[in-house]
Amino acid sequence: MLDRFATYLDRHTKLLLTTHENPDGDGVGAAIALAAHLKSSGKEARIVVTPALPENLRFLDPLGWIEAFEPQGLHRDLATWPDAWLLIDASEPHRMGPLFPCFETTKASRACLDHHLKDEPKGFDAEFTDPTASASAELVYDLVRPRLGGELPAVMAQALYAGLVSDTGNFRHSNSTPKVHHAAADLIAQGVHPARTYTALYQTATPAKLRLFGRAMGGLQLRDEGRFAYVSVTRADLVACGATHEDLDELVDEPRKLKGVEVAALFSETEDGRAKVSLRSRERVDVNAVCRRFGGGGHRLASGAKISQPLEAFMLQVEEAVVAQTRLDIV
Ligand SMILES: [Mn+2]
Secondary structure, three states: OHHHHHHHHHOOOEEEEEEOOOOOHHHHHHHHHHHHHHHHOOOEEEEEEOOOOOHHHHHHOOOOOEEEOOOOOOOOOHHHOOOEEEEEOOOOHHHHHHHHHHHHHOOOEEEEEEOOOOOOOOOOOEEEEOOOOOOHHHHHHHHHHHHHOOOOOHHHHHHHHHHHHHHHOOOOOOOOOHHHHHHHHHHHHOOOOHHHHHHHHHOOOOHHHHHHHHHHHHOOEEEHHHOEEEEEEOHHHHHHHOOOHHHHOOHHHOHHHOOOOOEEEEEEEOOOOOEEEEEEEOOOOOHHHHHHOOOOEEOOOEEEEEEOOOHHHHHHHHHHHHHHHHHHHOO
16 A cells, blocks of 8 residues: 555655644644655645644644645645645545635645545545554654665654654554554654653643633543443533633543543534534444444544534433444443
8 A cells, every 4th residue: 555655656746735624643743754755755745734733733843844724815726736635644535624625626636645444535536544554654654664764854753753642642542553662662763752742742731721621520421330421511611711622632531531431422512513522432332333323433442523413412312322332342
């Protein structure tokens, strides 16, 4: 698959790299590392994200490569710039959010590089997906490492390491394979600083965020004899704490800490008033199957869905689906 991807890259000279809406450490890390590789191969590479890069990922972009999408300004003619448009860390064009209409009109070749589970990527001229990879950064690592031999550029090594850390939950999740650890060891040997990376990525809470966590945990709910635990956050909760939607990151990890929990959920209201769930499974329950019933998806152990429904009604439906899936996968 990666040889095919390398051949595809060779055939193009102006590559636009994008990732899913609300860029994360893996999408951004993979994009920066790939851009570094492409630039050093004499190609033009740009990275455009939407919305702007979150504060805690800015350290990955010391050279200021990343552009925040401005459809009315700088990027009015973005669709005509590239000869290849690459979606990284997603294989569903809609996940690009506000970039999608631009993607639809481009005459460039369209490709995706991804590690998410999906039936069949649609809307691409070329697909490079491997659901056995722990992160998109792992795919980029596998692509560039044999081609670079000795030393990796510092920007590339840091970006790849941050991608691996992000998608393995600091090497805690079940996708923390021996291969990922070997890659991480190699990147550390190249000079990446694990403690500084962790601090930059995660030790960034504000008082508003911690108050929101406290408020949410005060409403912790347990169902199915403690196998399903969830918390919920309304827009009113955010306002009351002075918090933002970004502050919801990692909140779903809290109910998962409970002993005996198989599935943890975070329910929240999106900015446009839809109901959203993030589901995390300990190991056995397929929460991707649950989220697909609501038009969402992701990985077997980490998935999400959004729906135009009042939060309370959605919570009841998801609870029922989680309990049913638990019966299927356990017992
Ligand atoms: Mn990823």
